[in-house]
Amino acid sequence: MDPFWMLAAEWWWVAPTAVGAGAVTAVGVRRGQRRSGRRLALDAARDDLRTAQREVAERRRAVKIARAELARLMAERAASRASAAEVASARRAVKQAEYDAKAAAADVRARRARVGAAQAELPATSRPDRYPLARLRSAHDAVTARWMEYETDPAKLIAYPVMSNGKDPAMAAFLTAARRARDLRPASDAGVTPEEYSAYRDAVADLERAFDVAEHTAKARAAGRNPDAGVAWQDSAQEMLTRSAEALDKAAGAAASAIAAWAARRKPDKGEPGER
Numbered sequence: 001m002d003p004f005w006m007l008a009a010e011w012w013w014v015a016p017t018a019v020g021a022g023a024v025t026a027v028g029v030r031r032g033q034r035r036s037g038r039r040l041a042l043d044a045a046r047d048d049l050r051t052a053q054r055e056v057a058e059r060r061r062a063v064k065i066a067r068a069e070l071a072r073l074m075a076e077r078a079a080s081r082a083s084a085a086e087v088a089s090a091r092r093a094v095k096q097a098e099y100d101a102k103a104a105a106a107d108v109r110a111r112r113a114r115v116g117a118a119q120a121e122l123p124a125t126s127r128p129d130r131y132p133l134a135r136l137r138s139a140h141d142a143v144t145a146r147w148m149e150y151e152t153d154p155a156k157l158i159a160y161p162v163m164s165n166g167k168d169p170a171m172a173a174f175l176t177a178a179r180r181a182r183d184l185r186p187a188s189d190a191g192v193t194p195e196e197y198s199a200y201r202d203a204v205a206d207l208e209r210a211f212d213v214a215e216h217t218a219k220a221r222a223a224g225r226n227p228d229a230g231v232a233w234q235d236s237a238q239e240m241l242t243r244s245a246e247a248l249d250k251a252a253g254a255a256a257s258a259i260a261a262w263a264a265r266r267k268p269d270k271g272e273p274g275e276r
Contacts, residue, residue, distance in 0.1 A: 041132035042118040044194035049111040059101040066097040140204045162218035170217040177210040
């Protein structure tokens with residue numbers, strides 16, 4: 001059976017809601033669990049921030065190690081014990097380590113913002129249906145409901161056939177994200193840990209992005225446009241920048257080799273007669 005229809009069959013109960021006002025999940029929470037459920041998003045955000053901060057520390061250490069290795073190879077090259085290609089490779093390793101460190105630092109800033117957002121939302125989560133897990137389930141169901149509209153509305157089904165084609169790459173990615181979000185969705189509110197909430201939260205975010213891409217692809221193709229045209233241009237530009245950086249590295253390596261060869265030449269002693 002086609003995976004597309006298998007997944008659709010599992011979500012049949014969302015279709016009636018999709019035709020109406022949308023899907024809203026009613027969450028019942030025991031009184032003894034309300035405090036932890038109310039703070040679940042904040043606890044998860046704080047755990048994520050600590051993990052991101054450890055990642056930054058590791059990336060910064062990696063930058064130091066890469067720079068030290070580059071300095072060693074440059075010294076070895078000056079002594080004719082390392083090749084220009086090895087020096088160029090070490091330069092690329094330094095750049096990659098620096099890029100990774102910048103990305104990790106940006107992730108920390110994003111995690112801090114998430115902690116601030118969770119703290120700001122805490123006073124508004126007095127009702128169980130506004131608890132973080134309840135809102136996350138509602139967001140999950142909303143995406144599923146939007147997808148099911150393409151299955152229950154005959155006009156949309158005809159206008160956007162890609163949304164029912166499980167072999168289309170964009171739709172296949174959405175179905176994969178849908179299965180992951182379904183698997184990570186907590187079966188109940190009892191005993192959900194911050195780690196489990198974080199995994200489910202990220203899966204729902206991936207699901208929302210995957211659906212947006214699939215919907216954009218379907219509408220672009222229905223209008224006779226190539227949905228990948230902009231992405232292809234960006235990939236080409238990035239490849240050109242990468243090749244330019246590699247060319248500069250090779251030029252720098254060649255220059256270092258020339259300087260090392262010049263420094264290694266034996267200069268005539270002052271006592272030796274010069275050429276006339």
